[in-house]
Amino acid sequence: MAWLLNHYKCDRCRRRWADEWSCMCDDTCPHCGARDMTPYESEELTTLIEEEGKEFVVLWSPETAEHDPDYRELGRFPTREKALEFLAADQ
Structure with a gap:
C-alpha cells in the first residue's frame, strides 16, 4: 500500500497542514474544522x-x-x- 504525506490548504481559514495517509484522501482542517479539504500535493513515503x-x-x-x-x-x-x-x- 502506498504511504503518502498529503499537504492541505483550507478553503475557509486559508491555513496549511500536512498529514500522513495511505491514500490521497480529503481531510478535515485541524484549525477551523472545515471538512473535505483535498490535498494540493502529496509526497510518496x-x-x-x-x-x-x-x-x-x-x-x-x-x-x-x-x-x-x-x-x-x-x-x-x-x-x-x-x-x-x-x-x-x-x-
Whole structure:
C-alpha cells in the first residue's frame, strides 16, 4: 500500500497542514474544522532511506499498512548511493 504525506490548504481559514495517509484522501482542517479539504500535493513515503549512524536503512510500508505505515526494514547499506541502487534494482 502506498504511504503518502498529503499537504492541505483550507478553503475557509486559508491555513496549511500536512498529514500522513495511505491514500490521497480529503481531510478535515485541524484549525477551523472545515471538512473535505483535498490535498494540493502529496509526497510518496512508501519507501524511505533513513540514516542510522554510519548506515543507510531502506524502509518499506507493506500492503497491510492501514492507519500507520508499519515500516519494515529491507536492508542496510554503507552509503546512500548503495541504498538507492538497491531500490532501483527492485523496480
